[in-house]
Amino acid sequence: MTSFDLLDLIGQVDERHLEPGFPQKRRVRWKRWGALAACLVFTVGAAVLWNPEPEPQLQSRPGTDASIPGTPAQGPVDVEDLLYGLREGEYSNQVLIINQISLEDNTAEYHKLEVRSQVDLEDYLGEALEEVPGWYYLRGHEDLQYLIGPDGDGELALWEFAYFVPEEGETYSYRAVLEDIYHIFSAEDIAQITVSPGNMDNTDEGKAAQAEIGTSVIADREDIAALYEAMASAVCYGSNGWEGLDRGLTSDQDLVTAVRNTRYLTIETADGRTMDHLKYTAGGHQFYEYCGVTYAPLEEETAQRVEAILGIS
Secondary structure, three states: OOHHHHHHHHOOOOHHHOOOOOOOOOOOOOOOOOEOOOOEEEOOOOOOEOOOOOOOOOOOOOOOOOOOOOOOOOOOOOHHHOEOOOOOOOOOOOOEEEEEEEEOOEEEEEEEEOEOOOOOHHHHEEEEOOOOOOOEEEOOOOOOOEEEEEOOOOOEEEEEEEEEOOOOOOOEEHHHHHHHHOOOOOHHHEEEEEEEEOOOOOOHHHHHHHHHHOOEEEOOHHHHHHHHHHHHHOEEOOOOOHHHOOOOOOOOOOHHHHHHHEEEEEEEEOOOOEEOOOEEEOOOOEEEEHHHEEEOOOOHHHHHHHHHHHOOO
16 A cells, blocks of 8 residues: 555545655555454554454443344434534544455455544444454445444444455456445446546646536436446456556646546435445546556447546547
8 A cells, every 4th residue: 555545545635646656565464354353554654553452342222222232223324424524624634544354255445434522333333244243234224335343442433345355366346346335236226426527636727627527417317327337347456556547648747637537426326325436537448446446447338438428528
């Protein structure tokens, strides 16, 4: 994982400062058996910390379902109600804390989210994740986008899915992510897709390009079906693949072209959930995500259809 990856994920700087020219830092791999008790803490220029702790012992509260500790009899949780939000002008110095767990045939990497101080995650526990002891669904959810699990310090934390971690030399299909993690099994499970331009250039010229492109919402069923098929068929190489990402630049400073070539996608499901990790660049006719999660280029005909829908000329 590079400094580029970390800053891109933290989201506190724009992409023009995040080109993959920073020194490489060796990726730490831990043995993959069930939940990794280790919580890996990364900061730019800092060491990796490993602090295994026993799983937290949860107690049932009065008025809750005793089979699901600490779970009030309420409806599905809206994760936005749990998250810490910055007020305008505030700045948060965050670190990236990750955890990897085994989910059937895949190792999934999750990133820790910062929740509001008054939130007690025991109140939001769903059913226990049978294959990973000590981990729980978010209350009212059957998907695996967000999970509640140990943070390495004997406390509970809220975790968001980032990507699968394939074995060296292997790939995976984004269809597996859509189905196994987000429970999106067809285009009918997608209500709409919001499309916005890349923001890697915040100079006056870059901002002008962003304003010219604007934000659009795709609700046409045929367009959503075409995008779903393109996404589901995309082959992913895993993280740290910046060298395989082609943004169509003629030089390292040609970031306005990157803005025009790039679209950020926010997928909203029929049941009201959202996911906003996926991006697309016409430079390489490929999807990509934060942390250099890079996908194989699409077939020419598919790429032309996708770029027409996304408004990339």
